[in-house]
Amino acid sequence: MRQFYTALVFISVLISTNAFTQEYKRNNNWTIGYVPTIVFNFNSNLAFDTLLQVNGLSSGSCISDTTGELLFYSNGYVVANKYGYNIENGYNINCPIGTLYSDFLGGGGRFDQTSIILPKKGNQYYVFSTGISDSAYNNFFNNGINVGYDVLNYSIVDMDSNAGLGKVTVKNKILMQNQEYVNVALTAVRHGNGKDWWLVKADCLNHKYQSFLVKEDTIEGPYYHNITDTENYCAFYTQIYFSNDGTKFISDIYNHIVDSITYFDNNRVDVYDFDRCSGAFTFNNYYIVPQDTTSYPAYDFKAGICFSPNGKLLYLSNNYTIYQIDLEDTDKYNALFITGPDTSINYFPWYSTMACAPDGKLYIGNYNGIRPYMSYIDSPNVKGLGCHFVPQGLWQPYNSNLLQPPNMTNYGLGWNGLCSPLSIAEVDVSNDGFVVYPNPTHNKFHIITKTPNSKKEFYNSVGQLIFSSYSNEIDVSRYSKGVYYLKCGRYIRKLVVE
Numbered sequence: 001m002r003q004f005y006t007a008l009v010f011i012s013v014l015i016s017t018n019a020f021t022q023e024y025k026r027n028n029n030w031t032i033g034y035v036p037t038i039v040f041n042f043n044s045n046l047a048f049d050t051l052l053q054v055n056g057l058s059s060g061s062c063i064s065d066t067t068g069e070l071l072f073y074s075n076g077y078v079v080a081n082k083y084g085y086n087i088e089n090g091y092n093i094n095c096p097i098g099t100l101y102s103d104f105l106g107g108g109g110r111f112d113q114t115s116i117i118l119p120k121k122g123n124q125y126y127v128f129s130t131g132i133s134d135s136a137y138n139n140f141f142n143n144g145i146n147v148g149y150d151v152l153n154y155s156i157v158d159m160d161s162n163a164g165l166g167k168v169t170v171k172n173k174i175l176m177q178n179q180e181y182v183n184v185a186l187t188a189v190r191h192g193n194g195k196d197w198w199l200v201k202a203d204c205l206n207h208k209y210q211s212f213l214v215k216e217d218t219i220e221g222p223y224y225h226n227i228t229d230t231e232n233y234c235a236f237y238t239q240i241y242f243s244n245d246g247t248k249f250i251s252d253i254y255n256h257i258v259d260s261i262t263y264f265d266n267n268r269v270d271v272y273d274f275d276r277c278s279g280a281f282t283f284n285n286y287y288i289v290p291q292d293t294t295s296y297p298a299y300d301f302k303a304g305i306c307f308s309p310n311g312k313l314l315y316l317s318n319n320y321t322i323y324q325i326d327l328e329d330t331d332k333y334n335a336l337f338i339t340g341p342d343t344s345i346n347y348f349p350w351y352s353t354m355a356c357a358p359d360g361k362l363y364i365g366n367y368n369g370i371r372p373y374m375s376y377i378d379s380p381n382v383k384g385l386g387c388h389f390v391p392q393g394l395w396q397p398y399n400s401n402l403l404q405p406p407n408m409t410n411y412g413l414g415w416n417g418l419c420s421p422l423s424i425a426e427v428d429v430s431n432d433g434f435v436v437y438p439n440p441t442h443n444k445f446h447i448i449t450k451t452p453n454s455k456k457e458f459y460n461s462v463g464q465l466i467f468s469s470y471s472n473e474i475d476v477s478r479y480s481k482g483v484y485y486l487k488c489g490r491y492i493r494k495l496v497v498e
Helices: 002-011 017-026 100-105 133-142
Strands: 029-032 037-041 047-050 061-064 070-073 079-080 085-090 116-117 124-131 151-158 167-176 188-190 197-203 208-214 219-226 240-242 248-251 254-258 259-261 268-274 281-288 302-307 313-318 322-326 338-339 351-356 362-366 373-377 389-395 434-437 444-449 456-459 463-471 473-475 483-488 491-497
Touching: 017 061, 029 061, 029 070, 037 302, 061 116, 070 124, 070 248, 079 197, 079 463, 100 133, 116 188, 124 268, 167 219, 197 219, 240 302, 248 302, 259 338, 313 351, 313 362, 338 389, 434 491
Parallel strands: 085 167, 302 351
Antiparallel strands: 029 037, 037 047, 061 070, 070 079, 079 085, 116 124, 124 151, 151 167, 188 197, 197 208, 208 219, 240 248, 248 268, 254 259, 268 281, 302 313, 313 322, 322 338, 351 362, 362 373, 373 389, 434 444, 444 473, 456 463, 456 483, 483 491
């Protein structure tokens, strides 16, 4: 039997790959802060390092390689390598229709979702950014017409160039222009096929989301998705995010007007279900947290939103408070007060945006950046006060400008088992998972697995589940000829019915 098993493994045409077992390490470094930028290294225990170059890249995005080593980072206008130096051709990457706004910012970015980085192929990467054309800049600063951000563009970074220090090989390619985005809200999630990406841009003034299907060599779209329910005003300070598994999407882009007063950062967050195969958004619910206008020196308006790692809870930070929302509870007002200011009001810099790190903790940025501390939530998957808010629990010695966590996606998210994988080498496959023979066949597949009573799922070529079974013999004689997929645990086999 052992010789038979070995022979079957040897002649198998399936390709073993560990692609997605290592992709998650692309999240293992965060670049945070301003002059200098600090590296949060999560490869083992959290460690800190300051970059060699005093480079003022705040409010940025970053990415590591599949070993967990930082590759490069960006604020949407400049790309810097792991040492903090601008890479070749990496300046003014967000300026396809003029540099006035970049010049005004001094080459820096101010808002946390200005850019996002997505792997392309090999050691190449897309850097997507939202910018302002010279005409929009002049309309705002000279004519008082506020159209805000109006350009979505990308550049391509090749990290094999310059002895691994990188080079921008394609620069300022326009995806959309003459838009009325107002804000920079930009995020992404891996397509359910385990290879491509959905890039999503908020177009809240027009009550839409724009999505793009980002492939290795092409970008398709835009596809438009109408916002189900909006209020009266489009927020400037805003965020959009996907859950870790990519099945939920949240947005806090809406504001409201009461008695002619605009509450510029409404305390509402909208939740959508998301189909990673089709890219479709389905409105699910919205939630409201209290907005205190009396207890603090300024209005306690919204700062950031963040999913718990398991996607069951939602955290919303205001200037002075943090709330937890139970997404399994449809009550729109179920928000639980977690904490107020983490120090005395006179020394409190306001909470900023948040993100969950690879160590499972939720880190909270500081709006004014006047101290080398960050507060965090130790157990964000725990419902209630047991999530354990730790005031000023993280300290580093390098600077006092710890601002927003970087804008990143879950790079380790793989095939969802529903969409058709593009090839058997692009999903998580291993020869020691299970063996199917004969393959091809016209009547029955026989299965050898280390766990004989495990569940087997049989999919057609477009990723639709046909049936599931615990049997080690599958009769396919009544099915049409073609390609099918068999899933057992986390392993996948490509099958051919003749």
